[in-house]
Amino acid sequence: MNILDIISKKRDKKELTKEEIEYFVKEYTKGTITDYQASALIMAIYINGMNERETTDLSIAMAYSGDVLDLSKLGENIVDKHSTGGVGDKVSIILLPIIASLGIPVAKMSGRGLGFTGGTVDKLESIPGYRTNIPINDFIENVKKIGISMIGQTLNLAPADKKIYSLRDTIACVDSIPLIASSIMSKKIAGGANKIVLDVTVGKGAFMKTQEEAQKLAELMTKIGNLAGIEVVCIFTPMNEPLGMAVGNSLEVKEAINFLKGFMPKDLKDVVFELGANIIKLADKGQDLEKNKDMIIENIINGKAYDKLLQMVQNQGGDISYINDTSKFENAQFIIPVKSKTNGIIKDLDAEEVGKLACILGAGRIRKEDEIDKNAGIILNKKTGDYVKENEVLAYLHTNKEDIIEYAKSKVLEIWKI
Ligand code: URA
Numbered sequence: 001m002n003i004l005d006i007i008s009k010k011r012d013k014k015e016l017t018k019e020e021i022e023y024f025v026k027e028y029t030k031g032t033i034t035d036y037q038a039s040a041l042i043m044a045i046y047i048n049g050m051n052e053r054e055t056t057d058l059s060i061a062m063a064y065s066g067d068v069l070d071l072s073k074l075g076e077n078i079v080d081k082h083s084t085g086g087v088g089d090k091v092s093i094i095l096l097p098i099i100a101s102l103g104i105p106v107a108k109m110s111g112r113g114l115g116f117t118g119g120t121v122d123k124l125e126s127i128p129g130y131r132t133n134i135p136i137n138d139f140i141e142n143v144k145k146i147g148i149s150m151i152g153q154t155l156n157l158a159p160a161d162k163k164i165y166s167l168r169d170t171i172a173c174v175d176s177i178p179l180i181a182s183s184i185m186s187k188k189i190a191g192g193a194n195k196i197v198l199d200v201t202v203g204k205g206a207f208m209k210t211q212e213e214a215q216k217l218a219e220l221m222t223k224i225g226n227l228a229g230i231e232v233v234c235i236f237t238p239m240n241e242p243l244g245m246a247v248g249n250s251l252e253v254k255e256a257i258n259f260l261k262g263f264m265p266k267d268l269k270d271v272v273f274e275l276g277a278n279i280i281k282l283a284d285k286g287q288d289l290e291k292n293k294d295m296i297i298e299n300i301i302n303g304k305a306y307d308k309l310l311q312m313v314q315n316q317g318g319d320i321s322y323i324n325d326t327s328k329f330e331n332a333q334f335i336i337p338v339k340s341k342t343n344g345i346i347k348d349l350d351a352e353e354v355g356k357l358a359c360i361l362g363a364g365r366i367r368k369e370d371e372i373d374k375n376a377g378i379i380l381n382k383k384t385g386d387y388v389k390e391n392e393v394l395a396y397l398h399t400n401k402e403d404i405i406e407y408a409k410s411k412v413l414e415i416w417k418i
Helices: 003-011 018-030 035-048 052-063 091-101 120-124 136-146 159-170 177-191 211-227 249-260 266-282 289-301 304-315 351-363 402-415
Strands: 079-083 106-109 148-151 195-202 231-238 334-339 377-380 393-399
Touching (some): 003 018, 003 035, 018 052, 018 159, 052 159, 052 211, 091 249, 091 266, 106 136, 120 148, 148 304, 211 231, 249 377, 289 304
Parallel strands (some): 079 195, 106 148
16 A cells, blocks of 8 residues: 555545555554655545545544553543633633542543644643653543543554644644544544543634534534444534633633632633533433532532642642642733723624634644743633723733734734724
8 A cells, every 4th residue: 555545546536445544544653654745645635525434434543543441440431521622712621620529530631732722731731740641551540549630642542643633733734524523533432431522612713613514523523432332422612702711821721720719701601511511411420401510510619629620630740839829820921911992892802813813922833843832822801792991901912922012912903803
């Protein structure tokens, strides 16, 4: 088999066989297929698509490119959750400790930032000492010992997805249904949970801009999961403006910590509670979604969810003094308030534009080897529907790049439509 034949086949809109897909995944993971050849194939898939059979084969091949965990010894219901991506989406860091505090084991493998969206791994790594790259046995032991572990893909779990994911990020090939479905499902199959809640985001700040596209993606991921013996529930959540008030890694971690201390922005709370209620149902801990939401609020009020976050951070080497006192997190060198030039109501705040601006400030990657700036990002002071007076702050820009400040300020005045 030859990679050139595979690239030209997909370039010419033909269907790839299972063997060809497996060959590509195996050889690219090993490094015998180069990044430029993989880029060509991924671009051909992006443009010409893949049918359901090809997408399933790609998901399975990527899942089996490394270890596939069997977590069945840990309990009957091991739950995992994944989002199809968004801006300001810190839901996992809030929700999964809540779920674990309710006695439902959580084994979560997350990704890094992709395109204009953020990634949970980058966010967790802004907690000093927190290790997202731990041996598989420790990952399993953590779930056994404290009921939760949140890690990155740095273990030998779906290594093919790890490579393809970061490549897609830098060749503008992110928003493709077969590529997103196979990326997410390969990680979920390798991660070993038998019940998965997928947060399928829809809107300006999501990869799926319309409900129809989101529906297609959800159906495809459900079918792939079911074929692998996983029960999948998809919840559609709106992603038109950023979720919560913070965008950027350490800024979002602080917002997540504060949420568990009781400071809950309404839009973020709605998503956390909706997904959480469904996870509890899927884990057979409560069939009534409203009662499940009561269980969630109870564990926030009594501090059990917060304690679980502390336990998880400590268990993975993180410094919990930062959780107890979020003012310890380092700030970016420049924190710039951007003020409104007029009175009025914010009528639109495009999450994708905000996500791209956060990347310009340093929170995202342009090349796959780029380091992100953990402290860069944006604190939103006004969101859609809010009234703003002339000279009131619309947003605070956090950055270490002095040379882009004037440009970034002008972008805020463009993006916050009054
Ligand atoms: N999340 C993933 O893990 N992969 C994608 O392609 C998009 C969102």
